[in-house]
Amino acid sequence: MANMAKTQRGETTSPAKKAATKIPTENFNLCLESSEDEAPEEVTFEDSKARALRSMKQTLDTARREKELLKEKRRKRQELFQEQKKRKLLPDEVLEEIDWSPLKKQKQTETEAEEDKGEEEEEEAESGNKKKERTKNFKGKYTVTTVTEREAASFQRQAAEDFIRSRLYGPGSCRSTNNEVLSLQNKTGKIKSAAAQFVKKDWAPEEKAKAERLKKRWIHKQQLPS
């Protein structure tokens, strides 16, 4: 899609540019020829007027052409969007069946991944005509449910969890890291040892790699002057 747009854009811009660049060069050539060959030719007023008119018309034309191209591009894009939207919708018969179904609330049953996808699509299709939550059983074990209620609940829940997290661990909460605390224990305890990330072999591998690199560099630096 993005690619297509890019190519389209390339096409549209190039002719306009060409037209724009051509005109001045031609004019320039004309001037050059005239100056080289002969003495300045007399140009009648009609001629110059016609030329001026022609150039004006040309510029108008290019502008119009550009506009048209832009229009065309927009139209194509619109079409593409519409087609995509159509592809997303469920087939008509399914939608109709949903429309006919009696409004009744049922417990949400287990749905498989496929059905879940179906639900979302169905929800999207219906979002225009706002209706209450409802479910519909198809033949077999398929269930179609609107998902707004659940979504809202999970959103609220997420907000609540974020609230706790930001309160306890967010900015201004003055937290250190476990590494610091454990290292401090190693440092101040009876048995002294290095910082926690160096004591434990499998912990913080990236930091250890960094330390290793620094060490190598340092050794290298030490060796250089001697």
Place this chain on the structure above:
Amino acid sequence: MGEFKVHRVRFFDYMPSAIRAVAFCRRTERLAAARADGSVEIFNFADNYFQEKVIPGRDGRAVEALCWVGRRLFSAGLDGEITEYDLENLRPRYSLEAYGGPVWTISSNKQGTLLAAGCEDGTVKMFEILEDRIQFQRNLDRQKGRIVSLSWHPSGAQIAAGMMDMIRIFDTETGHASHRLLVERGAGASKTQEVVVWSVAFLSDSTIISGDSAGKVQIWDGFTGTLVRTHLVTKWDVLVLSVSPDESSVIAGTSEGTVTQFQFISSAVEPLPGSDRQWVRTRTFKNHSHDVRALVHTDTAVVSGGMDTQLVVRPLLDKVEKNTQESALRKITFPHKNLVSCAKKAGLLLFQFPDHLEVWRLGDSDGNGKPGDILPVKRKPEKLIQLNRKGDDQICCSALSPCGGWLAYSTVCGVRLYRLQLDNNNICINKVSKVPKELCSAQQLCFSSDSSRFFASSSQSSVVVVGLQQLEWRHLQTLRPKSGSREPVNLLAPSEDGRWLVTANTDCEIHVFDLQKLKLHCSLPVYASCPTAVSVHPTSGCLVSVHADRQILEFSLEQKEYTEWSRKLQQQGLHPLWLQRDTPVTAVTFDPRNPAHIILHDAFMFCVIDQTLPLPDAKTNLYNQLVLRSLPPAERSRNGHAFKICKSFQNLLSVALLEDRSLVVVERPLQDIAARLPAPVRQKKFAT
């Protein structure tokens, strides 16, 4: 003591979840603790703090508050539902949508008739507690901003609600707010940030105590709605408050990991006119490295839990006798049930996590070396299978058959059985379909020693026996004890010879079933303490049971009576140091080469009991292994006693004896757990 080749296993990546809420039931002396993953654990404080029951959680259920109403346990969480638990079948009984967004807190009145829930949308919802369910009654006046904490006045006429920047007092009759107590924001940068009243407590003399995110514990007069006193406790948050049953003491848990106690005492230093008693800050306990998020003040102790996943019971020394077992600090870090099962014949280990199972093959080495040597590892241990569970429910129990050919796990929804085939490099796992309909869910699972049968404990202490054939399972019999107990089975142990099956339930009953006749053989006399480990001796057919109070009993199944050794042990009594150990014995195994040896372990030691040696009396040194080693061999036998205790392995989750007589020791160093905890607060330590 015997020498063993030991597999020291440290690759079980067990990570307990943070404790989010605790609630204590005074009548039954049970403590319920909810963890961040949604599981709820029940501890029996009357029986050595034994973890009796674990109700597995479910993805998406985050428990935020717990509440006992009589013997019933309710919880509420950010999923917006109020759940009552079925403590007999270890599952949620029902969940009720509160329709107020996430529920931050629930609290029941003292009479046990109403349950109040504080919701995100600013409503306090009243639920009527009926026999078998709860029913929505009404809303109190809706407020702007979430209700974070609630506390009933003991009379039930008023309720205090902690909110953002304020505390409201509601009249429960009319549902209107009668007072509004404005809580001051913190100083400095947090002045622009709203203050959250994380916890309130309403006392019977209408004093309101609040703990907030500015680190203050404030005491308010509930009649006038005025502030009486402010105690600045911490620079961080005061997350939770708890009042002692006699209302003379209040404790506050903070983000620093400290618990601060306030007592209502007369102060000689600055007497107030009118009343001589006031709330004075008295003690500070620091037992946690991370935030304390759950707190309970029992009659004699402070029970706290938090982000560092430990449950700490700190007895108050003015309430208990000093220098006794009662006054000792208890830290409960590991679950009191087995999360590891070992395939003795195949040398495989099964690790149970809430959301998946792992099967590991043990490493190998050239087995030569002096005692105490570390052998070079020839073949490294390797993870063969990681089996993710299906569905949202957490795994509550799992088992691996001794031959390593079968794997089973259970959630509250159902039992799944898998056939494992491990050829040299080929690993094949197949699900065995068609679950017998008798097998809906199980609290305990195990396989018989020849892997031909599969046992699953079910409701009302019954056990479902399933026969296993190639990719097929078939229900044989459901065994039921005669006692009619409704409590769940917490231990299940088949004997090595395939003759007996022993079950123990949380009613402290032990039943023995005859597997050849498929019926009850006998029930043991009920001992007052809950059994924590049971096992049948492979040759003598004696049942050894260890209880939460660390008593060891041996019962002969043939004669149906306690054995001579057991009687002698009871007469002489166990060593006081043995009785004072603070973690329960979680497994009993036997050494087939030495029939007189019993191998036990708790979290900090493992012990070989030699039944031929004399029992230690109270004056002998219980931990005498080092002393014995220094003695000449002739004197060793004279000074030895039956309990040979090895403490070289710490933080044990499991000890098992393989067929080749090597010992598998599964350790989980606490530092590994600490390294994965969330960030603690930054504290300045002097000279660092």
